[in-house]
Amino acid sequence: MRFDVLTLFPELFAPFLASGINRRAFASGQVDVRFWNPRDFSEGNYRRVDDRPFGGGPGMVMMAEPLARCVEAVFADRGEPAPVVLFSPVGQPLRHSLVTEWAASAGALLLCGRYEGLDQRFIDRYVTHQISLGDFVLSGGELAALALLDAVARLQPGVLGDADSHAQDSFNPELDGLLDCPHYTRPEVWRDMPVPAPLMSGHHAQIERWRREQRLALTAKRRPDLIAAARADGRLQSKDEQYLQQLPLPGL
Ligand SMILES: C[S@@+](CC[C@H](N)C(=O)[O-])C[C@H]1O[C@@H](n2cnc3c(N)ncnc32)[C@H](O)[C@@H]1O
Known part of the structure; x- marks a missing residue:
């Protein structure tokens, strides 16, 4: 799988890709990550990649032409076009299901925006997917690209120890x-706090039941939407429902 990252700040990535358990995936090329700087595809001595927005307003906008040339260079290097992912607050929220799709893919171009964003004409012509890291605004798409690369790499066979x-x-x-x-x-026992008794029981079925109930209780409290989704898919057993019904949470 190959990911080509288009970024004005490639230096932000190196320490991250070389650290932790995922480094194996990146070092071995199992997840092959390459970097491209749109500035290398701009014209003139100033290697300019941004300009003022038509219509006025604050900030700068990434110009279409250097981005287009950069994308075309990546396509040529790959030998064929590939999906172009733009990280953006207006994209599809990044969730586990989306990560598993990209983890099973052949890769993509990952485009990290900066400034106020990109000229919409470039987006209309080249971008095939838009992904958001959440309902907040970052100063650039690099952290979102790193989040996707990290989540995808740990799902590759053999990357995690177990x-x-x-x-x-x-x-x-x-x-x-x-x-x-x-x-x-x-x-x-740590500072008067013992480990919950079921985990010390040595009884496999009891441990698994305790873990299941902890998962149910935490999910019901923090993410009732995930309980509703599991229910809708028929994934909760009658034992789970009985456990949920006796939790002190209204409306379950
Ligand atoms: C300052 S932001 C631009 C925000 C844009 N004007 C808006 O309000 O939607 C600059 C770049 O950071 C990246 N970015 C910011 N927030 C993001 C998020 N929640 N998810 C993914 N990328 C984000 C995008 O690549 C974006 O082009």
Whole structure:
């Protein structure tokens, strides 16, 4: 899988891609990440990539031509066109389901905006997908690109030490899209706080039931929309429903 990142600030990426468990995926080329700077495709001595907005108003807008030339150069290097993802607050919110789609893909061009955004004519001509990191505004798309690369890399086979560990994570369909349960490690008692008894029981079924109930309770409290989705898909068992009904949460 190959991702070409188009950014005015490629230096923001290197330490991140070289650190933590995901570095294996990037170092081995399993997730092949390459960088392109639209400034290298601008004209004139000032290597200008932005200009004032037509119609007035604050800020600057990324010009269409350097971006278009940069995208065309990436297509030529790849030998064929590929999806062009623009990170933008007006995009589709980044969720687990979207991450799994990109994790199973052949990759894409990841375009990081800056300033007030990009000339809409470039977007209309080249951009195939728009992704938002959430309902807030960043100063650039680089953090959103890093978020997608990180989430995609950890889903690649062999990247996490334990093959099952992402199956246990929040939002995973294998755990019915629920939030993760709390985790504990040594010591058994920390500052008068013991580890919950079921985890110390050594009884596999009891541990799994406790974890399931913790997931249900946390999800019902924080993300009732995920409980509703699991219910709509018929993923909750009658034991789960019984447990949810006795929680002190109205309207479940
Ligand atoms: C200052 S923002 C532009 C915000 C834009 N004027 C708006 O209000 O929607 C500059 C760049 O940061 C990136 N960005 C900002 N917020 C983002 C978000 N929530 N998700 C993804 N990218 C974001 C985009 O690439 C955007 O072009």
